[in-house]
Amino acid sequence: MDFSVLIGGEAGQGMFSVELELSDLLSRLGYHFFATKNYMSRIRGGHNFHMVRVADRPVHALSGRPWDMVIALDDGETQRRHGASLREGGILLGNDKVEAIEKEARETLQDVTASNTILAGIILAVLGADPQKTKTASSDAPTAERLEKGQAFAQRWGMAGKFPVPARAGSHCKLDGNQAFALGALLGGCQFMAGYPMTPATSIMHYFSTVAAELPVHFEQAEDEIAAINMALGASYAGLRSMVATAGGGFALMTEAVSLAGMTETPVVIIVAQRPGPATGLPTRTEQGELNFVLHAGHGEFPRVIFAPGSIEEAIALSRLSFDVADRWQIPVFVLTDQYFADSVQFLEGSAPTTLLQRDYPIFETGYKRYTLTSDGVSPLTFPGLSEARVEVDSDEHTEDGKITEDTALRARMVDKRLRKMDGIAAEAVTPTCFGDGEAGTVLISWGSNRLIVQEAVEILQAEGVPACALHFGQVYPLTPKMTEGLSRKRLICIENNATGQFAQLLKRELGLKVDHLVLKYNGECFTVAELVERIRKIVGRGEEA
Amino acid sequence: MLNQDIAWCPGCGDFPIRATLEKVIGGLPIPGRNIVLTSGIGQAAKMPHYLPYSYFNGLHGRSLPLAVGIKLARPELTVIAVSGDGCQYGEGGNHFIHTIRRRLDITILACDNKVYGLTKGQSSPTTDLGMKNALDPEGNENTPFSPTAVAIAVGAPFAARTFAGDPQHMEQVFREAILFKGPAVVDILQPCVSFNKVNTYQWYRERVFRLEEPFNDRYEAIRAADSWGDRIPIGIFYRDAQFVCREGKELLRKAVTEEAVARLLNTKCIMMR
Numbered sequence: 001m002d003f004s005v006l007i008g009g010e011a012g013q014g015m016f017s018v019e020l021e022l023s024d025l026l027s028r029l030g031y032h033f034f035a036t037k038n039y040m041s042r043i044r045g046g047h048n049f050h051m052v053r054v055a056d057r058p059v060h061a062l063s064g065r066p067w068d069m070v071i072a073l074d075d076g077e078t079q080r081r082h083g084a085s086l087r088e089g090g091i092l093l094g095n096d097k098v099e100a101i102e103k104e105a106r107e108t109l110q111d112v113t114a115s116n117t118i119l120a121g122i123i124l125a126v127l128g129a130d131p132q133k134t135k136t137a138s139s140d141a142p143t144a145e146r147l148e149k150g151q152a153f154a155q156r157w158g159m160a161g162k163f164p165v166p167a168r169a170g171s172h173c174k175l176d177g178n179q180a181f182a183l184g185a186l187l188g189g190c191q192f193m194a195g196y197p198m199t200p201a202t203s204i205m206h207y208f209s210t211v212a213a214e215l216p217v218h219f220e221q222a223e224d225e226i227a228a229i230n231m232a233l234g235a236s237y238a239g240l241r242s243m244v245a246t247a248g249g250g251f252a253l254m255t256e257a258v259s260l261a262g263m264t265e266t267p268v269v270i271i272v273a274q275r276p277g278p279a280t281g282l283p284t285r286t287e288q289g290e291l292n293f294v295l296h297a298g299h300g301e302f303p304r305v306i307f308a309p310g311s312i313e314e315a316i317a318l319s320r321l322s323f324d325v326a327d328r329w330q331i332p333v334f335v336l337t338d339q340y341f342a343d344s345v346q347f348l349e350g351s352a353p354t355t356l357l358q359r360d361y362p363i364f365e366t367g368y369k370r371y372t373l374t375s376d377g378v379s380p381l382t383f384p385g386l387s388e389a390r391v392e393v394d395s396d397e398h399t400e401d402g403k404i405t406e407d408t409a410l411r412a413r414m415v416d417k418r419l420r421k422m423d424g425i426a427a428e429a430v431t432p433t434c435f436g437d438g439e440a441g442t443v444l445i446s447w448g449s450n451r452l453i454v455q456e457a458v459e460i461l462q463a464e465g466v467p468a469c470a471l472h473f474g475q476v477y478p479l480t481p482k483m484t485e486g487l488s489r490k491r492l493i494c495i496e497n498n499a500t501g502q503f504a505q506l507l508k509r510e511l512g513l514k515v516d517h518l519v520l521k522y523n524g525e526c527f528t529v530a531e532l533v534e535r536i537r538k539i540v541g542r543g544e545e546a
Numbered sequence: 547m548l549n550q551d552i553a554w555c556p557g558c559g560d561f562p563i564r565a566t567l568e569k570v571i572g573g574l575p576i577p578g579r580n581i582v583l584t585s586g587i588g589q590a591a592k593m594p595h596y597l598p599y600s601y602f603n604g605l606h607g608r609s610l611p612l613a614v615g616i617k618l619a620r621p622e623l624t625v626i627a628v629s630g631d632g633c634q635y636g637e638g639g640n641h642f643i644h645t646i647r648r649r650l651d652i653t654i655l656a657c658d659n660k661v662y663g664l665t666k667g668q669s670s671p672t673t674d675l676g677m678k679n680a681l682d683p684e685g686n687e688n689t690p691f692s693p694t695a696v697a698i699a700v701g702a703p704f705a706a707r708t709f710a711g712d713p714q715h716m717e718q719v720f721r722e723a724i725l726f727k728g729p730a731v732v733d734i735l736q737p738c739v740s741f742n743k744v745n746t747y748q749w750y751r752e753r754v755f756r757l758e759e760p761f762n763d764r765y766e767a768i769r770a771a772d773s774w775g776d777r778i779p780i781g782i783f784y785r786d787a788q789f790v791c792r793e794g795k796e797l798l799r800k801a802v803t804e805e806a807v808a809r810l811l812n813t814k815c816i817m818m819r
Contacts, residue, residue, distance in 0.1 A: 189802075215802050220615075223640055226608065226641075227610075227641055231618070232615060233602075233612060234617075235615035236615075237612070238798075260608075264604075384579070384620075384623065385580050385620060388579055390579075390599060392600065395603055395604050
């Protein structure tokens with residue numbers, strides 16, 4: 001049992017409110033669900049649509065099958081665009097019915113925004129939700145009344161119980177991707193964030209600025225992204241685990257400071273939430289186009305780590321871990337995500353780590369040298385003002401005690417010191433996750449947000465008798481030979497939300513591994529499960545990409 | 547003088563600035579361990595290397611956001627950003643405006659020799675109109691930036707100009723600037739013995755005069771700060787005794803609790819892009 005509804009309309013017509021209301025109720029009523037959105041870069045007008053999938057089992061992707069229900073809050077645009085994708089016998093809740101709902105909200109409830117809750121009530125009725133339980137799950141009496149009105153509309157229009165889905169999830173917590181990153185950062189001991197608003201990263205900043213009211217953390221809105229990352233480096237130097245979050249365009253401004261972090265060996269975590277470029281591109285849509293950019297950002301040669309989580313659990317875990325890795329190796333650590341994952345709401349399956357990580361504050365005396373040469377490349381790190389030890393940090397090539405130097409022999413030793421950290425970093429790399437039949441000859445490779453779409457596609461293919469397995473990379477750099485052991489004998493299909501197969505190129509360059517087929521999408525939208533299955537079937541069936 | 551190779555030209559205005567800074571900071575009622583200097587790139591930006599305090603010598607133009615991050619993270623530290631005119635007013639011009647607006651207790655020093663020294667003699671934001679420089683063989687066509695006037699205009703509660711040829715004056719101004727609770731801007735007139743053949747010690751000595759008192763009126767202060775030519779005022783143009791400085795919160799070693807994070811697991815999604 002698998003139900004998908006699309007709620008479309010102009011920006012500002014309340015689709016987001018319906019999604020928020022509905023996802024809160026679904027969560028409280030114990031339904032497995034997945035919600036995501038497709039919106040334009042404008043405040044009013046245009047065409048936005050929100051998609052919610054409800055099922056009797058965990059779901060973490062858009063099914064891609066025809067809609068069971070389409071709700072059109074506008075005058076025809078939603079119907080024109082999505083009407084043809086409505087399944088036979090599906091429910092179209094169009095303008096006439098929306099007007100009736102709004103009339104009820106305006107006249108009986110004296111509040112036109114009540115229609116959002118009424119719509120959520122209608123969807124719950126379509127799913128066959130128990131009205132008594134719905135009432136209990138309501139946050140307050142007015143909400144309960146509105147949901148009841150939704151139930152009454154659904155009955156009047158013969159929709160109640162039309163697509164029943166049992167509530168089998170039990171108690172879960174639901175998060176969107178950006179919440180998961182922010183939460184992971186808090187668990188990782190992050191106490192400072194600076195940022196300049198940019199879709200799709202802004203909600204991480206909002207989260208930090210909100211929790212700063214009661215927690216020992218600080219968010220600073222910077223004048224630009226250059227300032228944001230320099231503030232984070234200043235705060236990290238002063239003693240706090242620090243981070244920034246932005247999209248590709250904002251990250252472009254940060255790159256000189258990525259190099260500064262590399263040279264000064266100042267730990268920092270950088271979340272890059274990808275959206276389609278070049279330049280402003282499609283500001284509110286999704287893409288995985290910044291892997292090469294993040295991989296090469298910053299002049300000079302210095303170590304870095306790049307994570308690309310693909311589930312809520314992994315987002316929390318790797319966001320948390322990134323602060324330990326940044327401190328352990330005194331490097332910039334990247335977390336790559338995208339609009340699709342950032343904006344999708346899903347359940348935390350299993351458990352996330354809950355123990356807090358923290359920075360150490362070792363005390364040194366006078367004579368402390370910030371850049372002491374060591375065997376693993378890591379020098380003792382401390383912070384100003386904790387003792388008489390001076391913390392001297394320099395963007396020029398420097399001596400062990402942080403003074404400018406142009407000594408060429410020392411320069412070479414300092415480069416070696418920084419780069420030999422890569423050995424230790426590689427030894428502690430996060431291993432990829434395998435799903436499906438490990439013996440299968442076909443392996444679907446994913447990184448970042450495609451993880452759970454690919455996982456469901458593999459389940460469908462296996463059910464059809466197509467042996468397949470998936471390998472998801474939560475860490476995309478550095479790559480180690482151990483990560484891909486045995487893969488050279490398999491048929492490899494790399495699935496990426498970009499136009500050039502950047503991860504496949506990286507596998508080839510770093511590990512000499514040749515991917516056989518690329519499945520790419522770069523129109524600004526995510527893959528759906530059905531679409532992915534169809535494209536894999538064509539490759540497996542004919543032995544070539546369609 | 548420090549037992550260290552110093553990268554400045556003999557006779558550079560940075561020497562008396564450094565000596566005065568060392569004297570002033572050493573005489574502050576603040577333990578030396580709590581002093582942190584930030585700088586960008588350029589000859590003046592090498593200043594922290596020649597002073598006995600913690601420092602973060604960052605990138606060109608970026609001394610101020612580093613200072614902001616340090617001050618927000620550790621309110622108990624005394625943060626002084628020192629760099630040249632190209633760094634503070636040119637590459638870092640946007641940070642200059644917005645750091646002042648943040649109302650934090652940061653001292654902003656600019657060693658202003660009206661020319662790019664380290665890159666060998668190009669016009670800087672404060673170069674006078676018509677002055678011939680490496681990339682302006684026909685003379686600089688840009689209106690000179692007026693740092694202290696701009697600082698007061700964007701809300702600096704403390705703005706001063708001093709002169710590298712008057713150590714006694716520098717000493718008084720630096721001390722007041724560092725002890726002032728709030729963003730304090732000091733433009734330090736200094737000659738560049740290698741690349742500025744016009745604005746020499748002698749040129750300045752013939753023109754500078756000391757202000758008696760800061761102006762009470764902000765607009766009079768801006769007018770004085772903006773004046774330039776045959777008579778150049780030095781001193782504290784503006785000092786707002788009523789200024790309310792933004793106080794950062796104590797964060798170091800104050801961990802988030804696991805209970806707080808568990809509570810957050812159940813917060814609502816945010817409608818924000």
